[in-house]
Amino acid sequence: MNYMFANRMASAHKSFIREILKVTADPRVISFAGGLPNPQLFPVKDLAEATAKVLAEDGDDALQYSTTEGYLPLRQYIAERYSKKRGLQIEPDEILITNGSQQGLDLIGKVFLNAGDRIVIERPGYLGAIQAFSIYEPVFEAVPLLADGIDTALLDRALDENETKLFHAVVNFQNPSGITYSAQKRLELAEIFKGRSTILVEDDPYGELRFAGEDLPSMKSYLPDNVIALGSFSKIVAPGLRLGWICATMDVTEKLIVAKQASDLHSNYLSQRTVFQYLADHDIDEHILKIREAYKNQRDLMISSIEKYFPEEVEFTRPEGGMFLWVTLPEGISALRLFDLAGGEDVAFVPGSAFYVDEGGGNTLRLNFSNADGDEIEEGIKRLAEVIKELLAGTK
């Protein structure tokens, strides 16, 4: 049968990354490809206890249909944490619980984007955002990331030249680059947005995972009305539960609730209750410290291995948090070719071109350091280095 699919599906494809992940399920492969947190740090026992408690004490309610907004005590917890950690005054009614940040992106697309609307993303940009927004057929413009955040001069010009609905930014330990916006850059960004009706989507799944340097202000502290902030329990509790949130003004939240209701009524209620119980019974900051420490060690080992094995011409970022670093090969060396050759050596990563909506990034790659143990990191970097050297020498 000849199916009459919607136009929006013509340009929608499966994520290249998620296809790579299937290949890297082979246990022999040392994978720096995924964006997976380290499962050894999941609070498995504590979540088991929390689930048992919720089901024993209030199972009939926890398994029933619930409100679209999400479990109120969980929204209160999130609002209070914004106050405690970021100095933001957020009402629980400005929080909508979502199925991870990814659904937050989809709902923002649903609520804001008409076909042909313009959105600005970072270059390189977060692939999940590109996928989510693509469904709504916008025009993407990619503005380059510099070492300390978005190129504000180019962003200002882009916003001047065309009416722009959204700018999507990962200001802390960006995926894929590991770059963090400096304090100065955040001020410049705030200046640029003042008086504009463009929405700044502050996508912040990694903000709690800072293991070096100092926390910097959320963009929402400068631009309370323009900023829609996205948060997630995926990196600080566990991703399989698919729980995140959107923090937006009441006017926007109202629309997002309508869109969420149409999309799936509400997020898994037992998991909302369970995560709240876990947060109520445990010190999440202590748990986050453990994650930070582990990821710092993994990053340190990856950087020291790169310094030891990679040729000097190869550049890389030194992220202060998160899960990724970004490698730039000398001009003309193809990361896709490197990917193919590295596959033969059982090492995987994501070629950087996946993160560009235009042609570009051909000589870049993303390395994940959160989901590989110490021995693997050194061995994997060593094998990658060998292939890079052969490519540079022109022997492969």
Place this chain on the structure above:
Amino acid sequence: MNYMFANRMASAHKSFIREILKVTADPRVISFAGGLPNPQLFPVKDLAEATAKVLAEDGDDALQYSTTEGYLPLRQYIAERYSKKRGLQIEPDEILITNGSQQGLDLIGKVFLNAGDRIVIERPGYLGAIQAFSIYEPVFEAVPLLADGIDTALLDRALDENETKLFHAVVNFQNPSGITYSAQKRLELAEIFKGRSTILVEDDPYGELRFAGEDLPSMKSYLPDNVIALGSFSKIVAPGLRLGWICATMDVTEKLIVAKQASDLHSNYLSQRTVFQYLADHDIDEHILKIREAYKNQRDLMISSIEKYFPEEVEFTRPEGGMFLWVTLPEGISALRLFDLAGGEDVAFVPGSAFYVDEGGGNTLRLNFSNADGDEIEEGIKRLAEVIKELLAGTK
């Protein structure tokens, strides 16, 4: 700030039903309004055991990111059940796990609907489908339901007159009407669809809840390529877990996976694992028998109460399964007015006009019998009857 929302949000509103549900949270109110299953029948203890087992044996995996398609053993289970219960040959790769049927509807909208595309729904129609599809700005045409299913003559004419992307049907114990398509009607429907490229969305959350009469064939047995079937664990296990599925041909599933990936990556993986564990360790058919028995008793009591208290001029359906029956008041008696007056007597229901995309249904209402206990059912119907009599007598 003046937000630039997408055009699609102009006609999107919060569900009237979900707003009613908030009001009926008052424990004094006898509510026939919700579409809630009876929580006393949730397998709370068994689900607690299943969760504990999954987390103890494989917690690191169950809490990690997973595939968009869903947990393979769960998809295999669903495919096998289609074979065992419906005589359908379905491959696990033709099953996509969703966040309840509601997300199934949203993904179908995403994959098939361009703005302005025509879809046919039942009259009265399922509100969740109207909400989900509305986001994609289609043109709705409502074709009347007769006592034994859709008016096939009018449906045939509607499909002849305009190219139609989708027809949404709840063939078993429809929400809101409780109507089931007869065997003859299913054959006529199959004839109508042969040679057409219109998709028949067979939305079947209640199919397992038959407590009278005989199971009838799925439309997929006649039209394997045209039919996209939706299923749900909400009514046979528990709705708070938000787990359902789409069953479609590989060509369609491929597109649905792309849309699901962009929407939220995958459904709650711990809950997928838990529900599979529960299904593996328990006899779900035995559990479903208990639900059927309970709902049959609740329906019987509602019907006998209606026969005892309602004026003779009031008509109502006698569903052979599911959770709802449908009441038609004499012409000119407003169900909205009845709703207001009944509120004063602490009784709630859903006025039928909520299920019409055109004007219509002003003298109809939906009664839910699954989520009220025996005494409440008789007392609630008695109070409703009093108000109806006053409306008929013109004293209110």
